[in-house]
Amino acid sequence: xxxxxxNDLTLLMWSSGYGHEPMVRYLLGRGADKQAKDNxxxxxxxLARSAGxxxxxxxxxxxxxxxxxxxxxxxxxxxxxxxxxxxEQLSFDAPAGIQSVARTQIQSGGPQVNLSEALxxxxxxxxxxxxxxxxxxxxSIRGFGARSAFGIRGIRLLVDGIPATTPDGQAQxxxxxxxxxxxxxxxxxxxxxxxxxxxxxxxxxxxxTAPKETELxxxxxxxxxxxxRANYQFGDTLGAYxxxxxxxxxxxxxxxxxxxxxxxQFNAKLSFDPTxxxxxxxxxxxxxxxxxxxxxxxxxxNLIANPAMAGTGASxxxxxxxxLQNQLGASANYRFNQHKSVLLRSYFGTRDNLxxxxxxxxxxxxxxWTGLARNYYGLGLQYNAKELYGGVPVQWVGGYEFDRAREQxxxxxxSLGQKSTTTRNEDNQSENSDFYVQGTALxxxxxSAVFGFRHSTVRFTSDDYYLxxxxxGSGSKAYSAVNPVVGVTFHATDDLNIYANFxxxxxxxxxSEMAYKISAPASSAPVAEFNPSLNASVSRHFELGxxxxxxxxxxxxxxxxKIDTTDELxxxxxxxxxxxxxxxxxxxxxxxxxxxxxxxxxxxxxxxxASGIDAQYAEAxxxxxxxxxxxxxxxxxxxxxxQTSLFSELVWSSQAKNPGKAGEPLGARVxxxxxxxxxxxxxxxxxxxxDGHTVLNLSASHRWLFGKLAVSLFGRLNNLLDESYxxxxxxxxxxxxxxxxxxxxxxxxxxxxxxxx
Numbered sequence: 001x002x003x004x005x006x007n008d009l010t011l012l013m014w015s016s017g018y019g020h021e022p023m024v025r026y027l028l029g030r031g032a033d034k035q036a037k038d039n040x041x042x043x044x045x046x047l048a049r050s051a052g053x054x055x056x057x058x059x060x061x062x063x064x065x066x067x068x069x070x071x072x073x074x075x076x077x078x079x080x081x082x083x084x085x086x087x088e089q090l091s092f093d094a095p096a097g098i099q100s101v102a103r104t105q106i107q108s109g110g111p112q113v114n115l116s117e118a119l120x121x122x123x124x125x126x127x128x129x130x131x132x133x134x135x136x137x138x139x140s141i142r143g144f145g146a147r148s149a150f151g152i153r154g155i156r157l158l159v160d161g162i163p164a165t166t167p168d169g170q171a172q173x174x175x176x177x178x179x180x181x182x183x184x185x186x187x188x189x190x191x192x193x194x195x196x197x198x199x200x201x202x203x204x205x206x207x208x209t210a211p212k213e214t215e216l217x218x219x220x221x222x223x224x225x226x227x228x229r230a231n232y233q234f235g236d237t238l239g240a241y242x243x244x245x246x247x248x249x250x251x252x253x254x255x256x257x258x259x260x261x262x263x264x265q266f267n268a269k270l271s272f273d274p275t276x277x278x279x280x281x282x283x284x285x286x287x288x289x290x291x292x293x294x295x296x297x298x299x300x301x302n303l304i305a306n307p308a309m310a311g312t313g314a315s316x317x318x319x320x321x322x323x324l325q326n327q328l329g330a331s332a333n334y335r336f337n338q339h340k341s342v343l344l345r346s347y348f349g350t351r352d353n354l355x356x357x358x359x360x361x362x363x364x365x366x367x368x369w370t371g372l373a374r375n376y377y378g379l380g381l382q383y384n385a386k387e388l389y390g391g392v393p394v395q396w397v398g399g400y401e402f403d404r405a406r407e408q409x410x411x412x413x414x415s416l417g418q419k420s421t422t423t424r425n426e427d428n429q430s431e432n433s434d435f436y437v438q439g440t441a442l443x444x445x446x447x448s449a450v451f452g453f454r455h456s457t458v459r460f461t462s463d464d465y466y467l468x469x470x471x472x473g474s475g476s477k478a479y480s481a482v483n484p485v486v487g488v489t490f491h492a493t494d495d496l497n498i499y500a501n502f503x504x505x506x507x508x509x510x511x512s513e514m515a516y517k518i519s520a521p522a523s524s525a526p527v528a529e530f531n532p533s534l535n536a537s538v539s540r541h542f543e544l545g546x547x548x549x550x551x552x553x554x555x556x557x558x559x560x561x562k563i564d565t566t567d568e569l570x571x572x573x574x575x576x577x578x579x580x581x582x583x584x585x586x587x588x589x590x591x592x593x594x595x596x597x598x599x600x601x602x603x604x605x606x607x608x609x610a611s612g613i614d615a616q617y618a619e620a621x622x623x624x625x626x627x628x629x630x631x632x633x634x635x636x637x638x639x640x641x642x643q644t645s646l647f648s649e650l651v652w653s654s655q656a657k658n659p660g661k662a663g664e665p666l667g668a669r670v671x672x673x674x675x676x677x678x679x680x681x682x683x684x685x686x687x688x689x690x691d692g693h694t695v696l697n698l699s700a701s702h703r704w705l706f707g708k709l710a711v712s713l714f715g716r717l718n719n720l721l722d723e724s725y726x727x728x729x730x731x732x733x734x735x736x737x738x739x740x741x742x743x744x745x746x747x748x749x750x751x752x753x754x755x756x757x
Contacts, residue, residue: 096188189501194438718747
């Protein structure tokens with residue numbers, strides 16, 4: 001049973017290293033020696049870790065493999081992740097700041113409309129609640145993405161491995177259908193830089209796995225301010241084919257004036273295995289938002305007088321947005337053997353966006369409109385391998401990615417919320433061509449190393465077809481960078497990992513940020529021309545972290561980071577609803593992140609996440625708004641970044657947790673949440689800011705089983721103490737309408753029915 005063969009490998013070591021979970025369980029049951037070591041000093045557990053076989057690691061832990069509780073906790077307090085190394089591994093072993101939000105947490109967070117419901121528990125991530133469905137969430141990771149006035153910038157978004165971020169770094173959180181999502185991973189720090197341009201962090205969602213038999217599910221939610229949410233889901237497995245299809249509908253009247261919204265979303269995933277070694281997935285999703293009124297921001301005076309009012313001109317100009325997006329993607333994973341595989345993915349999509357805006361002095365005094373008709377596609381090829389080099393186990397990946405987005409940008413004047421003229425018509429294109437390598441080497445039983453680089457080339461072109469104004473906004477620009485990442489992890493004990501990483505990243509301007517430029521030094525009004533003068537910002541990331549399993553019921557993650565950036569994009573001139581950008585000399589970010597999870601009793605658990613960041617401009621520069629030139633001093637805080645944040649949750653369940661049992665438990669679940677967000681500056685000069693706030697939330701659910709019919713009831717009461725606060729700020733808004741108020745006390749109720757057929 002414990003005979004050692006070549007390289008002093010026992011049968012248990014060989015099975016663990018090759019990922020044969022059934023054989024591992026059999027050998028352990030027969031008394032195989034878990035502490036035996038090969039000629040490199042590695043145990044069966046360490047060989048499984050080096051190869052990334054999470055199921056084998058869990059089996060070794062469940063049956064007593066390993067001297068400490070570390071592996072047990074990684075199994076019992078979720079977390080198998082893939083984003084850090086692009087291969088399956090336990091989050092405890094991932095040398096990075098990474099959290100996984102499970103399906104139970106997504107479900108309990110609310111009606112599953114906004115990412116903020118689920119991701120507020122992730123340290124280092126600021127996700128501001130705007131209550132403005134026309135402009136999407138404001139989301140930043142370690143300060144990246146904070147400057148965005150709409151949509152997501154500076155963060156990579158992936159859905160089932162398919163990019164939801166365009167080559168220029170733009171994304172929309174609505175690409176993720178929460179009702180059909182099984183888990184969401186959030187990766188922060190240097191390793192995120194290996195995902196390419198604008199990778200200040202990575203958010204990756206994974207769809208539900210199809211049930212083994214036909215199953216139907218329906219959810220209905222009602223809530224404050226006319227919230228209505230319904231979704232219908234079908235899942236089934238027929239032989240080698242598995243499908244999950246989900247349709248959802250959402251509408252709301254809104255807390256504020258001019259804040260109605262309506263959404264329809266369809267998401268479907270088909271998986272099948274043509275052969276034993278080939279797995280294929282096909283994903284289709286559609287997002288249809290026929291109307292989303294924009295309440296705009298408020299001035300400080302309006303905020304105090306009536307936070308429920310709309311901003312100046314929102315109602316008079318019928319300010320709103322419509323969106324229709326369709327995307328089809330596919331991936332194929334071919335396994336050559338237990339240690340080598342190749343992954344191919346491709347996708348194609350379209351997105352039509354039409355937005356009506358407030359009037360500005362001059363040509364667009366009666367209102368304005370902007371339309372974007374985008375088509376995009378991409379492909380990627382990735383090779384995964386686990387090999388021995390000089391007796392050192394190395395797990396590595398290498399790949400190539402090409403993505404292209406082309407959009408027709410039009411704009412002009414509007415009258416009473418309808419198009420009246422067209423004064424801009426151009427084709428804009430962005431594309432990236434990248435290749436990357438990433439590897440992890442288990443140097444010895446106590447030390448592992450991570451290494452990698454990504455070579456990125458990003459190209460922009462603009463063809464101007466509206467020449468009646470005497471201006472030709474055509475142009476092109478290319479950016480290129482090689483971004484390395486290196487790190488080491490000291491496996492002090494089975495219960496403690498300490499890691500240090502360094503990485504370099506870069507972030508190009510988006511097409512929206514290149515849409516206007518300053519025509520002359522003396523001019524204070526940006527003109528609608530492609531701006532090729534902007535540089536890509538370059539960042540250097542340093543991270544030191546530790547992951548500690550206190551005992552079999554508690555775990556603590558801590559990360560310290562420092563980020564220095566040159567050529568950060570900032571506002572150069574903002575006037576008449578147009579914004580031109582320029583590069584600032586430099587910025588600095590220093591901070592910490594803490595995540596803790598503990599099982600206090602078999603039915604009582606707690607979660608704590610907290611972070612702090614000091615993000616500031618390292619050198620002074622000037623900006624201009626509506627003809628007024630202001631100086632931004634060195635040391636000023638970067639706006640849009642909460643200086644401190646905290647999330648704490650205490651959960652009681654009527655059923656004791658059973659990590660080995662699949663499926664959602666029956667019975668009751670009650671939780672108390674405490675969320676805190678620190679001071680939020682609204683402009684570069686730091687003359688406007690929103691005070692910090694603390695919000696208390698309650699949630700409860702109960703699940704029954706009547707024969708085969710599962711019935712679940714959900715209820716939430718948010719902002720229990722009815723605190724008045726600012727949920728978000730519009731950074732550098734030139735009319736001083738910075739503030740978007742958070743919701744007062746509000747509620748939601750939900751019912752879910754599911755049954756196999």
